[in-house]
């Protein structure tokens with residue numbers, strides 16, 4: 001295990017050294033490590049994809065399994081790339097602190113949602129977009145009130161306050177489109193809502209809202225409330241609240257013990273609906289789309305479903321790229337908040353297994369288009385402190401080169417909107 005940890009640090013150092021390279025269509029061009037001072041064009045729309053926990057090795061495993069040795073994922077086939085440092089006030093971040101750094105440009109403590117180290121609210125990109133008259137959306141396969149979406153539309157001292165987060169979406173940040181799981185936090189105990197309490201697939205799930213019936217509250221504020229793929233497709237443009245599961249839209253369990261990644265509404269469909277709706281605003285929009293399976297399946301050291309979740313994220317990125325082709329004033333970013341699992345990609349070799357329990361290697365996985373295979377090995381069921389890759393295309397994408405703190409994403413998006421020099 002010790003050797004493995006050291007090799008991850010070494011890999012991270014190699015990545016850092018390579019970060020001043022921009023990968024474009026598989027060709028590597030040398031570029032300066034400092035970003036351009038000003039974007040060539042102003043971005044009207046921003047679509048920010050977060051693969052939660054999706055480090056460089058996860059992206060490679062998804063790529064090998066999906067498009068093979070010489071292929072490119074949608075998320076990799078972009079003209080600009082950068083590396084982000086992920087530390088919070090400690091070396092290894094959680095999604096709340098990393099998300100707050102990305103959304104608001106400040107480093108804070110783990111668990112903090114949209115607040116700084118003094119627990120003071122810090123303005124988020126979504127709130128800035130609203131101030132510019134843009135429409136806003138949050139989409140995830142996790143609870144819509146989980147840390148990553150929460151940091152864009154709420155301010156609470158602790159990420160566990162999910163009903164408070166939901167209420168702030170409606171009353172304060174007034175997010176136009178909210179799509180994901182987590183119905184349990186929108187209904188008080190005793191009112192199961194659309195999804196029953198204590199279902200067979202996870203008997204621990206039950207309504208536990210602390211802020212009354214927030215679905216009724218949302219309807220009074222003019223939201224269309226939808227709970228299935230069909231209802232979502234039928235929803236008219238305007239404010240939409242879609243809750244599609246009690247908790248996450250998948251079951252994160254140890255491999256072979258009820259683990260399921262099969263969201264009732266695929267991430268790409270939620271992304272398409274959000275884009276169709278938000279793009280009716282002539283002033284543009286800000287949309288954050290998160291794939292959470294890449295983190296939670298990695299916490300279970302479940303490589304098969306980590307890869308599957310990443311493949312679904314890539315399809316959603318494809319939807320956004322299609323939109324950006326037709327609307328060139330759109331910036332598309334794909335990044336991670338941190339790495340999960342100490343995920344490594346290994347050759348087929350019976351003698352190199354070093355872990356046991358859940359950290360045993362997984363595989364073999366096929367390399368698309370060949371007879372070759374690879375294994376995935378793990379060093380932890382938690383997060384790690386390594387840098388994560390970011391790829392970018394569209395208006396203002398040239399700002400995203402070099403090695404940066406994760407707070408840079410916030411600053412550069414403000415630049416892309418013409419708000420910061």
Ligand SMILES: [Zn+2]
Nearest residue numbers: 053295340383
């Ligand atoms: Zn995590």
